[in-house]
Amino acid sequence: xxxxxxxxxxxxxxxxxxxxxxxxxxxxxxxxxxxxxxxxxxxxxxxxxxxxxxxxxxxxxxxxxxxxxxxxxxxxxxxxxxxxxxxxxxxxxxxxxxxxxxxxxxxxxxxxxxxxxxxxxxxxxxxxxxxxxxxxxxxxxxxxxxxxxxxxxxxxxx
Numbered sequence: 001x002x003x004x005x006x007x008x009x010x011x012x013x014x015x016x017x018x019x020x021x022x023x024x025x026x027x028x029x030x031x032x033x034x035x036x037x038x039x040x041x042x043x044x045x046x047x048x049x050x051x052x053x054x055x056x057x058x059x060x061x062x063x064x065x066x067x068x069x070x071x072x073x074x075x076x077x078x079x080x081x082x083x084x085x086x087x088x089x090x091x092x093x094x095x096x097x098x099x100x101x102x103x104x105x106x107x108x109x110x111x112x113x114x115x116x117x118x119x120x121x122x123x124x125x126x127x128x129x130x131x132x133x134x135x136x137x138x139x140x141x142x143x144x145x146x147x148x149x150x151x152x153x154x155x156x157x158x
Contacts, residue, residue: 010041010060013127017043017056017065017134023142024054027149035077044070044077052152053077054141055090058130065133067093067112067141069148071156088156093140096155102147104140111136 018032021043025031029045036042041058053070070077071089078084094113097104112133141148148155 009127013058013130014041014043016131017058020131020134020138021045021054021056021141024145027145029054046072046075047149047152049075050152051075052148052155054148056134056137063126063130065130065137067137069093069096069155091155093137093144096148097140097144100147100151100155102144104143108136108139108143112140 014034018034021032024045028048028050030048032043032045034041034043039059039061041060043056043058044053045055046053051072053072055068055070057066057068058064059066068090071084071087072078073084073089078089080089082088082090091099094109096102097109
């Protein structure tokens with residue numbers, strides 16, 4: 001739990017992740033908005049004037065990171081977590097890749113896919129491990145960012 005109580009380390013980790021994903025700016029994504037709660041920090045990059053965002057969620061309780069695609073409501077984050085106003089509003093990146101049939105290197109994709117229990121195997125807690133997970137997501141996002149941008153208006157369509 002030392003990572004949660006150490007604001008300097010926490011802020012450094014967030015800054016490192018923001019810098020790691022700076023390639024998103026060249027795809028018309030905004031400077032990220034950072035939102036914090038006791039157990040989670042979310043970093044959201046909004047795409048121009050569109051209706052989609054890329055969200056990195058840092059779970060301080062489980063020391064894990066997730067990347068989600070978010071359907072915005074009136075250019076803002078939705079009210080719900082997975083469902084808002086009765087419609088899906090967040091999908092985990094690996095689910096979008098699978099559902100849309102995007103051709104992503106399976107070795108790269110396997111690094112972000114959770115195990116049978118829906119979570120990655122427990123690993124040493126700390127900044128370096130979280131940065132490693134963030135980097136694995138960065139590689140995946142870079143490999144499919146063109147598809148995210150191209151399909152942004154149909155990702156949340158049934």
